[in-house]
Amino acid sequence: MRSGPTWFNVTSLVLGFSFLYLPIVLLVVFSFNESRLVTVWGGFSTKWYAELLHNQQLLDAFWVTLRVAFMSATLATVFGTMAALVLVRSGRFVGRSLFSGMVFAPLVMPEVILGLSLLLLFVAMDQTRGFWTVMLAHTTFAMCYVAVVVQSRLVGFDKSIEEAAEDLGCPPARTFFQITLPIIFPGVIAGWMLAFTLSLDDLVIASFTTGPGATTLPMKIYSQVRLGVTPEINAVCTILVGFVTIGVIAASLVTKRQQAQRERDERAAFGAH
Amino acid sequence: MAKKPIGPVRRSFAPWDDPEAVPFIEFKNVTKRFGDFTAVDNLSLKIYEREFFALLGGSGCGKTTMMRMLAGFETPTEGEIFLDGQSLAGVPPYRRPVNMMFQSYALFPHMNVEANIAFGLKQDNMPKDQIADRVAEMLRMTKLETFAKRKPHQLSGGQRQRVALARSLAKRPKVLLLDEPLGALDRKLREETQFELMNLQEELKVTFLIVTHDQEEAMTVADRIAVMNSGKIVQVATPGEIYESPNSLFVADFIGDVNLIEAKVQERSATGTRLKAVHGDYVIDSGQETDASVGDTVWYAIRPEKVRMSVGEATAGTPNTANALVWDIAYLGDMSIFHNKIGDTSMRSTVANVARTVEQPISWDDKVTLSWDGDAGVILTG
Amino acid sequence: MASASGNSIPKRSLGGWALIAVPYFWLFLFFLAPFFIVFKISLSQVAIAIPPYFPTFDLGLGLDNLIEDLKEFSVENYLFLTEDDLYWKSYLSSVMIAGISTFITLLVGYPIAYGMARTPKKWRPTLLMLVILPFWTSFLIRVYAWIGILKNEGLLNQLLLALGVIDEPLVILNTNIAVYIGIVYSYLPFLVLPLYASLEKLDETLLEAAEDLGCPPWLAFWKITLPLSIPGMIAGCFLVFIPAVGEFVIPDLLGGSDTLMIGKTLWVEFFNNRDWPVSSAVAVILLLILVIPIVLFQNQQQKMSERDG
Numbered sequence: 001m002r003s004g005p006t007w008f009n010v011t012s013l014v015l016g017f018s019f020l021y022l023p024i025v026l027l028v029v030f031s032f033n034e035s036r037l038v039t040v041w042g043g044f045s046t047k048w049y050a051e052l053l054h055n056q057q058l059l060d061a062f063w064v065t066l067r068v069a070f071m072s073a074t075l076a077t078v079f080g081t082m083a084a085l086v087l088v089r090s091g092r093f094v095g096r097s098l099f100s101g102m103v104f105a106p107l108v109m110p111e112v113i114l115g116l117s118l119l120l121l122f123v124a125m126d127q128t129r130g131f132w133t134v135m136l137a138h139t140t141f142a143m144c145y146v147a148v149v150v151q152s153r154l155v156g157f158d159k160s161i162e163e164a165a166e167d168l169g170c171p172p173a174r175t176f177f178q179i180t181l182p183i184i185f186p187g188v189i190a191g192w193m194l195a196f197t198l199s200l201d202d203l204v205i206a207s208f209t210t211g212p213g214a215t216t217l218p219m220k221i222y223s224q225v226r227l228g229v230t231p232e233i234n235a236v237c238t239i240l241v242g243f244v245t246i247g248v249i250a251a252s253l254v255t256k257r258q259q260a261q262r263e264r265d266e267r268a269a270f271g272a273h
Numbered sequence: 274m275a276k277k278p279i280g281p282v283r284r285s286f287a288p289w290d291d292p293e294a295v296p297f298i299e300f301k302n303v304t305k306r307f308g309d310f311t312a313v314d315n316l317s318l319k320i321y322e323r324e325f326f327a328l329l330g331g332s333g334c335g336k337t338t339m340m341r342m343l344a345g346f347e348t349p350t351e352g353e354i355f356l357d358g359q360s361l362a363g364v365p366p367y368r369r370p371v372n373m374m375f376q377s378y379a380l381f382p383h384m385n386v387e388a389n390i391a392f393g394l395k396q397d398n399m400p401k402d403q404i405a406d407r408v409a410e411m412l413r414m415t416k417l418e419t420f421a422k423r424k425p426h427q428l429s430g431g432q433r434q435r436v437a438l439a440r441s442l443a444k445r446p447k448v449l450l451l452d453e454p455l456g457a458l459d460r461k462l463r464e465e466t467q468f469e470l471m472n473l474q475e476e477l478k479v480t481f482l483i484v485t486h487d488q489e490e491a492m493t494v495a496d497r498i499a500v501m502n503s504g505k506i507v508q509v510a511t512p513g514e515i516y517e518s519p520n521s522l523f524v525a526d527f528i529g530d531v532n533l534i535e536a537k538v539q540e541r542s543a544t545g546t547r548l549k550a551v552h553g554d555y556v557i558d559s560g561q562e563t564d565a566s567v568g569d570t571v572w573y574a575i576r577p578e579k580v581r582m583s584v585g586e587a588t589a590g591t592p593n594t595a596n597a598l599v600w601d602i603a604y605l606g607d608m609s610i611f612h613n614k615i616g617d618t619s620m621r622s623t624v625a626n627v628a629r630t631v632e633q634p635i636s637w638d639d640k641v642t643l644s645w646d647g648d649a650g651v652i653l654t655g
Numbered sequence: 656m657a658s659a660s661g662n663s664i665p666k667r668s669l670g671g672w673a674l675i676a677v678p679y680f681w682l683f684l685f686f687l688a689p690f691f692i693v694f695k696i697s698l699s700q701v702a703i704a705i706p707p708y709f710p711t712f713d714l715g716l717g718l719d720n721l722i723e724d725l726k727e728f729s730v731e732n733y734l735f736l737t738e739d740d741l742y743w744k745s746y747l748s749s750v751m752i753a754g755i756s757t758f759i760t761l762l763v764g765y766p767i768a769y770g771m772a773r774t775p776k777k778w779r780p781t782l783l784m785l786v787i788l789p790f791w792t793s794f795l796i797r798v799y800a801w802i803g804i805l806k807n808e809g810l811l812n813q814l815l816l817a818l819g820v821i822d823e824p825l826v827i828l829n830t831n832i833a834v835y836i837g838i839v840y841s842y843l844p845f846l847v848l849p850l851y852a853s854l855e856k857l858d859e860t861l862l863e864a865a866e867d868l869g870c871p872p873w874l875a876f877w878k879i880t881l882p883l884s885i886p887g888m889i890a891g892c893f894l895v896f897i898p899a900v901g902e903f904v905i906p907d908l909l910g911g912s913d914t915l916m917i918g919k920t921l922w923v924e925f926f927n928n929r930d931w932p933v934s935s936a937v938a939v940i941l942l943l944i945l946v947i948p949i950v951l952f953q954n955q956q957q958k959m960s961e962r963d964g
Binding site for chain 3: 006008009010012013015016017019020021023024026027030079080082083085086090093095099101102103104105106108109110111112113116117118120121123124136137139140143147172173194197200201203204207208218221222225226229233234237240241244245247248252
């Protein structure tokens with residue numbers, strides 16, 4: 001009864017979510033604007049999307065970004081999961097607090113610092129900058145996000161399940177792949193998706209660490225945005241937003257269905273008694 | 274005919290037997306529905322001033338809803354509640370002269386013991402020095418003086434329980450509501466605290482209403498108990514009456530251990546009723562009259578401790594005796610519980626272990642005679 | 656940060672060591688080591704060369720050369736930062752803008768988090784996802800979306816003119832107000848999430864207890880809910896404040912030429928002026944400024960997780 005919606009709660013939620021979503025909705029709406037003037041409605045049209053297909057530079061940038069995001073997300077998921085395991089399971093070791101500091105600090109570190117420091121590292125290593133350096137940079141900061149996501153999954157994990165596996169004769173490495181990984185898998189997937197979108201979005205770190213021939217989509221968008229708002233950019237943004245939204249909603253539906261299935265199974269199992 | 278008292282009479286306090294007495298709390302035809310679910314079903318109840326009253330029942334029987342309606346956290350769907358002659362309809366919780374001790378204690382984690390106890394007094398804008406006096410008094414009463422400055426998370430379960438009690442009593446409420454107050458304590462502490470609660474109630478002369486699923490707790494502390502089942506009150510009576518004269522199979526079965534013997538009415542007379550057991554070849558002569566007619570099936574409820582045991586076979590046909598075979602024995606230290614077979618049914622009997630050693634103890638597979646007094650059990654029709 | 660394995664140092668297999676070593680080494684190489692390089696270069700001098708600074712270390716030239724190089728180090732760049740008031744003004748204004756924005760974010764975010772925590776349980780996961788979803792959408796896009804709204808002939812001004820609230824367009828874009836709006840908008844989820852977590856954990860029987868003791872609901876909010884949500888507020892504010900101080904995209908796209916923020920200053924120094932040593936020095940000082948809130952934040956998180964565990 002007490003947690004029922006009061007008018008104050010409903011109002012604050014409606015206003016809050018309008019604030020969060022209205023700008024994006026407007027952006028999407030005006031990407032279908034016939035007029036070149038972005039803020040004046042001139043009728044419905046999809047011509048800006050058609051034009052995108054002929055913008056070779058934009059398509060190239062998109063392809064680079066996708067490759068970087070895919071590779072760095074995959075690497076970041078591997079390292080981030082390892083880091084999460086270390087944080088939750090490895091107990092004490094020399095330099096543990098340094099390690100957890102290194103995992104959590106990038107989450108709040110200003111991107112300009114991360115970008116600058118990585119660039120200077122690549123220069124010091126005499127590394128030619130381009131696709132690979134961006135990929136390495138993204139892996140580094142995305143793995144910290146993956147670590148946090150997987151860690152929260154691991155903390156809520158009943159350790160006695162692993163102990164039971166080892167008690168039944170399963171060595172630690174096999175226990176990880178047969179027991180732990182399947183249970184924390186939703187967290188790992190969520191971590192991968194987060195890493196993927198972070199890489200897809202990043203402008204600052206990519207600008208610092210990239211080199212000739214590896215311009216990412218956010219960099220391309222940024223250089224055009226600086227010149228002003230255009231319907232093409234609205235269209236690109238709409239595609240990106242749609243991409244991510246569909247991905248996130250699909251993922252949450254899949255988990256929801258899995259959960260519902262599990263609950264049904266459990267009910268059936270208990271009902272059978 | 275003067276009624277023989279049932280169970281111990283603690284004091285000459287029985288306003289419920291006085292037709293002139295004015296109830297302090299009255300539920301009048303109260304119904305509470307949550308959607309399709311009826312938690313409390315057209316229920317009426319009178320509780321008297323200075324009574325220690327218990328609402329007893331399993332989970333979901335509506336006892337907590339009753340208490341929350343009295344505290345003001347739920348509004349009755351139908352009916353009305355009166356406190357001290359005044360209707361409580363429309364009075365918000367913070368204006369009701371009742372205080373509640375929550376099951377989870379609900380201590381404010383960011384305030385120390387003192388501040389928790391003073392919280393309610395501050396809401397009444399009591400002068401500072403009076404608050405200090407009252408808090409000190411409550412701390413003394415609950416033996417918490419040395420913990421005044423501690424935060425709730427620095428206290429043990431028993432200490433937290435006492436803080437919650439002190440906080441809810443500090444405002445001197447007209448009624449103190451206790452929601453499963455001792456559920457989180459271990460057995461020993463619980464028993465101690467039950468007696469402390471009784472002493473406190475006698476000292477403060479406040480009406481206590483306790484909600485519990487623990488029948489032992491209810492029987493220990495309460496003057497009267499209301500046994501509840503699916504939103505209705507099944508029986509309201511003193512602990513002794515509830516135990517010795519349950520009015521239904523539900524109450525007999527819910528409170529304590531009981532043998533329920535299915536029997537047919539064989540004979541009715543002015544002096545009582547003769548029953549014939551359905552399973553097993555024995556008859557029961559009860560001094561109790563019954564509404565059931567000859568040939569009807571009834572239940573004879575008898576507590577195990579009222580069944581006597583002796584070795585050997587009984588004379589056939591003697592009323593209130595039955596031949597049995599010892600099937601299983603549970604030795605509990607202070608007493609032993611015997612599971613005896615009569616044909617294919619069983620009857621339990623308990624024997625207090627009054628001596629440390631017994632010459633010839635009754636053992637497994639012994640043939641025994643079970644016997645009981647005619648008024649040791651009650652006839653129930655449903 | 657649950658130390659599940661207690662305080663003893665467990666015996667570790669080779670695999671156990673490898674598990675620690677790989678992420679440790681990676682973070683050390685790509686996160687920690689670069690800071691030392693930044694620090695080193697902040698002591699170097701700008702040069703028209705590739706890379707555009709000297710001394711560059713070349714261990715092949717022998718120890719003497721290395722010592723010669725070390726002598727070239729100077730704190731000149733740091734002195735430069737104090738001489739030109741652009742820098743300290745940037746730092747100050749960054750902290751100010753971040754602080755004001757954090758405060759506004761708190762004012763906007765608290766009712767949202769509170770409303771979410773008071774919504775019936777079955778709706779909460781959906782609302783939670785709705786808060787997180789914008790976070791998955793490109794930061795750049797979300798900032799960009801505001802340009803179209805805030806500019807002089809933008810949607811907000813069109814709406815206000817049409818409603819007759821104003822007679823001539825408000826100048827919002829390219830002012831600090833636009834920067835505040837951008838930061839509040841972009842970082843709102845960071846504040847709402849921890850705040851919601853601490854409000855949702857709040858035991859509702861505490862509010863019932865307060866009411867039972869004579870406290871009306873609005874007072875119970877001040878005396879119970881607000882104090883108990885302080886840890887969530889602090890965590891949320893740190894999560895907004897720290898990254899906002901070093902923000903680049905928002906002041907660059909929404910702010911004006913007089914909007915000074917250190918992230919933007921660093922960017923300009925690096926990309927436009929190609930002065931790597933000075934921008935390194937700027938980064939070092941920024942890091943030093945942020946170390947305080949970061950350490951405070953970590954401590955607070957540690958305390959919270961200890962208390963929950």
